[in-house]
Amino acid sequence: MLQLKNISFGYNKKLGNLFNDFSLDLEPGNVYGLLGKNGAGKSTLIYLMTGLLTPQSGIATMDDVDVRRRLPKTMSDIYLVPEEFEMPHLTLSQYVSINAPFYPKFSSEDMQRYLDIFEMGGDMDVKLNALSMGQKKKVFMAFAFATNTRVLIMDEPTNGLDIPSKSQFRKLIGAGMTDEKMILISTHQVRDISDILDHVVIIDRSQVLLNASFADVMSKLAFRPQRADDEPIFTQNSPLGTLVVTAAQPGEETKVDLEMLFNATLTNPAAINDLFTAKK
Numbered sequence: 001m002l003q004l005k006n007i008s009f010g011y012n013k014k015l016g017n018l019f020n021d022f023s024l025d026l027e028p029g030n031v032y033g034l035l036g037k038n039g040a041g042k043s044t045l046i047y048l049m050t051g052l053l054t055p056q057s058g059i060a061t062m063d064d065v066d067v068r069r070r071l072p073k074t075m076s077d078i079y080l081v082p083e084e085f086e087m088p089h090l091t092l093s094q095y096v097s098i099n100a101p102f103y104p105k106f107s108s109e110d111m112q113r114y115l116d117i118f119e120m121g122g123d124m125d126v127k128l129n130a131l132s133m134g135q136k137k138k139v140f141m142a143f144a145f146a147t148n149t150r151v152l153i154m155d156e157p158t159n160g161l162d163i164p165s166k167s168q169f170r171k172l173i174g175a176g177m178t179d180e181k182m183i184l185i186s187t188h189q190v191r192d193i194s195d196i197l198d199h200v201v202i203i204d205r206s207q208v209l210l211n212a213s214f215a216d217v218m219s220k221l222a223f224r225p226q227r228a229d230d231e232p233i234f235t236q237n238s239p240l241g242t243l244v245v246t247a248a249q250p251g252e253e254t255k256v257d258l259e260m261l262f263n264a265t266l267t268n269p270a271a272i273n274d275l276f277t278a279k280k
Contacts (some may be wrong), residue, residue, distance in 0.1 A: 001182055031199065088129070096143065153186075154236060200217065
C-alpha cells in the first residue's frame with residue numbers, strides 16, 4: 001500500500017543526508033511501531049510518506065501513486081497526527097463541519113464512539129482552544145480515526161496523555177483497526193504501545209535495522225532471565241537479576257519486550273540481522 005523506494009533526503013549540505021537509498025514497504029492490516037534514536041529521522045520519514053517533504057531522489061507512493069503529487073484521491077485516504085499541532089478557535093462542531101468533507105469515509109457515529117472511549121462526552125459545542133493539551137490531542141485523534149482513511153500515521157501520540165488516557169488510546173487502536181487499514185505509530189514511549197503493535201520497524205538513518213512482525217520476533221528471540229548456557233544478544237540488569245535477549249530455543253515463546261528489542265537491535269544489529277535474514 002505505502003512504499004518508499006530508494007529515498008534520499010537531507011535538509012542541507014552541511015548536515016548531510018538523513019536518508020540515502022532508503023526503502024521500506026508498509027502493508028494494510030498492520031499496526032506498525034516506528035522506532036529509532038533521536039535524530040534517526042523518524043519524523044522526517046513520515047513527512048516523506050505523506051508528501052509533506054520532497055525527496056532528492058527516489059519516490060514515496062501509495063497504491064503506486066506518488067504521494068508528493070498530493071492528489072485528492074490520495075490525500076483523502078491518508079491522515080497524519082503530528083507530534084505538535086494547534087487547534088483553531090472553533091467549536092468541535094465547526095471543526096468537523098469544515099474538515100470532514102475532505103474525507104469521504106468520515107463517520108460522525110465513529111467520531112462520537114471514539115470521543116466516548118476518551119471519556120470526552122458528547123458536547124460538540126465545546127471550544128477547542130479552551131481544552132487542555134491532553135484534551136486537544138484526544139479530540140484530534142478521535143477525528144483522525146473517524147476519517148476512516150486507509151493510512152493513519154501518528155507521531156508521538158501518547159505525549160501529553162496521562163496514564164488513564166494512554167490506556168484509552170490503546171482501546172482506540174483496537175476499536176479503529178481493520179484489515180484494510182494501516183496504522184503507523186512513531187514514538188519513543190515504547191511501553192505505551194507494545195501491547196497494540198503487531199509489527200515493528202527500527203531504523204537508524206538510512207538503514208532499516210529490523211522490519212518484522214511480532215509473531216516472527218517471538219519465534220526467533222527470547223526475552224527472559226539469563227540461563228547458564230545462553231549466548232545473549234543483549235543483557236540488561238534488573239532487580240530480578242540479569243535479563244537477556246537471546247535466540248529462542250525450539251518451541252520457546254516469550255512475550256516481546258519492545259524496549260529490550262530496541263536496545264538489542266541498536267547494540268548488536270549484526271546478530272539481529274543474522275537471525276532475521278537466515279534461511280528458514
